[in-house]
Amino acid sequence: MVLDGRDRVDIPHANAPAVPAADEGGPGQQQPPRFGHEALAVVLQIREGELCVLLWRRALPPYEGFWALPGGALGAGEDLGVSIRRQLAQKVDVRDLAHLEQLETRSDPERDPRRRTLATAYLGLVPADVDPIVPADTGWHPAADLPAMAFDHASVVRSGRRRLRAKLGYTNVGFALAPPEFTMSQLSGYYRSALGHDVAATNLRRVLLRRGQIEETGRSVPSGRSGGRPAALFRFRDRNLQITDEFAVLRPPNAP
Amino acid sequence: MVLDGRDRVDIPHANAPAVPAADEGGPGQQQPPRFGHEALAVVLQIREGELCVLLWRRALPPYEGFWALPGGALGAGEDLGVSIRRQLAQKVDVRDLAHLEQLETRSDPERDPRRRTLATAYLGLVPADVDPIVPADTGWHPAADLPAMAFDHASVVRSGRRRLRAKLGYTNVGFALAPPEFTMSQLSGYYRSALGHDVAATNLRRVLLRRGQIEETGRSVPSGRSGGRPAALFRFRDRNLQITDEFAVLRPPNAP
DNA sequence: TCAAAAGTGTTTCCTATACACCCATGA
DNA sequence: TCATGGGTGTATAGGAAACACTTTTGA
Numbered sequence: 001m002v003l004d005g006r007d008r009v010d011i012p013h014a015n016a017p018a019v020p021a022a023d024e025g026g027p028g029q030q031q032p033p034r035f036g037h038e039a040l041a042v043v044l045q046i047r048e049g050e051l052c053v054l055l056w057r058r059a060l061p062p063y064e065g066f067w068a069l070p071g072g073a074l075g076a077g078e079d080l081g082v083s084i085r086r087q088l089a090q091k092v093d094v095r096d097l098a099h100l101e102q103l104e105t106r107s108d109p110e111r112d113p114r115r116r117t118l119a120t121a122y123l124g125l126v127p128a129d130v131d132p133i134v135p136a137d138t139g140w141h142p143a144a145d146l147p148a149m150a151f152d153h154a155s156v157v158r159s160g161r162r163r164l165r166a167k168l169g170y171t172n173v174g175f176a177l178a179p180p181e182f183t184m185s186q187l188s189g190y191y192r193s194a195l196g197h198d199v200a201a202t203n204l205r206r207v208l209l210r211r212g213q214i215e216e217t218g219r220s221v222p223s224g225r226s227g228g229r230p231a232a233l234f235r236f237r238d239r240n241l242q243i244t245d246e247f248a249v250l251r252p253p254n255a256p
Numbered sequence: 257m258v259l260d261g262r263d264r265v266d267i268p269h270a271n272a273p274a275v276p277a278a279d280e281g282g283p284g285q286q287q288p289p290r291f292g293h294e295a296l297a298v299v300l301q302i303r304e305g306e307l308c309v310l311l312w313r314r315a316l317p318p319y320e321g322f323w324a325l326p327g328g329a330l331g332a333g334e335d336l337g338v339s340i341r342r343q344l345a346q347k348v349d350v351r352d353l354a355h356l357e358q359l360e361t362r363s364d365p366e367r368d369p370r371r372r373t374l375a376t377a378y379l380g381l382v383p384a385d386v387d388p389i390v391p392a393d394t395g396w397h398p399a400a401d402l403p404a405m406a407f408d409h410a411s412v413v414r415s416g417r418r419r420l421r422a423k424l425g426y427t428n429v430g431f432a433l434a435p436p437e438f439t440m441s442q443l444s445g446y447y448r449s450a451l452g453h454d455v456a457a458t459n460l461r462r463v464l465l466r467r468g469q470i471e472e473t474g475r476s477v478p479s480g481r482s483g484g485r486p487a488a489l490f491r492f493r494d495r496n497l498q499i500t501d502e503f504a505v506l507r508p509p510n511a512p
Numbered sequence: 513t514c515a516a517a518a519g520t521g522t523t524t525c526c527t528a529t530a531c532a533c534c535c536a537t538g539a
Numbered sequence: 540t541c542a543t544g545g546g547t548g549t550a551t552a553g554g555a556a557a558c559a560c561t562t563t564t565g566a
Contacts (some may be wrong), residue, residue, distance in 0.1 A: 032292050033332050035291060102361065105336065206554095227517085229562060350533080439545085458545085483538040483542065
């Protein structure tokens with residue numbers, strides 16, 4: 001069916017937008033508007049069996065006393081990834097971030113009451129075995145039970161949690177939550193904390209082994225005071241993000 | 257294990273970044289830098305059995321004669337979603353866009369040789385039954401075989417294709433590729449074009465019915481010249497994005 | 513020898529693909 | 540009645556969850 005164009009916006013030269021574009025260079029033209037831009041990070045870590053997010057407490061208005069995501073203004077010569085790494089180095093040692101990926105960009109004109117600022121959020125993950133030194137105004141909060149948050153940061157944290165939960169299902173992101181070596185019951189604890197529901201260690205082991213995500217180190221951990229069989233130590237085979245379950249459905253037909 | 261902070265960046269008041277932040281409001285402070293920002297769209301449609309992307313040909317340098325994604329500068333009072341819809345209204349009637357979602361933000365300082373410009377890309381989908389009127393310098397190109405592209409736009413198109421392919425597997429995005437009513441062989445053709453591999457109509461039908469994505473309209477289409485049984489017409493039950501296969505793996509245990 | 517924790521074997525379930533076969537229509 | 544394409548029935552495969560059972564340790 002081909003529409004006839006009735007009721008259609010039909011501008012003869014459509015590449016000349018109402019607001020002057022950054023596209024048509026030439027003398028005497030109007031410059032496009034410029035905006036403040038900041039990088040934010042949802043830094044997640046599992047601490048004492050709970051998924052936590054790194055926040056700092058604002059000392060000045062607006063949102064004085066509210067909690068905010070770490071981050072800040074994009075610098076002149078840097079891209080967003082470099083910027084958020086630089087800024088996190090001031091709160092979490094960069095080397096502690098096992099994974100970092102872009103989440104989304106927020107652009108509501110009213111999101112910052114002072115001046116128009118766009119924010120690009122990143123998701124960062126810190127393995128459970130490190131405890132980065134953070135400034136006095138900064139701390140870890142349960143991601144499921146956020147304090148009063150500044151700006152639109154509460155919803156950005158929810159985006160980050162959703163992204164992590166989804167990716168645990170079809171990638172090897174687990175490597176960024178777990179220490180370099182771990183027992184299966186530890187790992188199932190991390191999964192439980194991140195997913196918010198029970199994960200049976202026995203099944204998790206088989207799923208991740210089958211997918212080739214983890215392997216045995218050959219070593220094991222002595223059993224605790226209360227006895228029990230010593231647990232084998234595992235590691236992730238690759239500590240970079242890999243999609244391990246690409247064709248969960250709608251996979252291509254078998255070659256004949 | 258708790259790290260001791262050796263070799264660690266440890267700045268006393270970490271919330272005062274090297275580049276002045278947009279956060280600490282106060283008199284006499286330095287303003288954070290501002291940047292050009294544009295919204296771009298990867299608008300995809302299946303045309304004659306091929307996944308195509310809407311591009312326009314640049315008439316001026318830089319990249320004169322190269323093909324670019326539609327879009328342009330973010331306006332002062334609008335957010336990115338409003339902006340890209342406004343700009344697309346000049347190329348594709350907004351009502352023809354059955355789905356629009358944010359893809360990613362590109363921020364390489366060198367991505368535009370003229371001036372620093374960030375770009376937030378969107379993925380837009382046009383159902384196969386409409387043929388929007390587009391300006392003379394604008395046209396549809398096979399997404400798998402792109403012409404010479406300006407800026408970083410070729411890689412943005414690849415992002416859009418990847419996103420669409422992935423979402424066809426666990427959401428009902430198909431509604432945005434298909435017309436309001438369709439036969440199963442038509443629909444499997446759209447899936448084949450978007451995924452790049454064969455999709456058996458008979459299985460697609462059962463999968464999408466089980467997931468509750470599609471339903472029979474009750475009507476059917478008369479068979480063509482060459483005979484054959486008339487095909488039943490289906491429709492998507494919901495023309496908004498729904499995740500229909502959330503717990504493909506690692507789903508929560510059954511309630512006891 | 514018993515409790516505790518880890519690990520294995522096995523069953524069941526569910527989903528999706530493959531494929532043979534049946535159905536409805538036009539010429 | 541036959542070719543053509545749509546639709547159904549059914550077999551098969553694979554992954555994952557559930558659960559009983561075995562193994563290995565400390566006390």
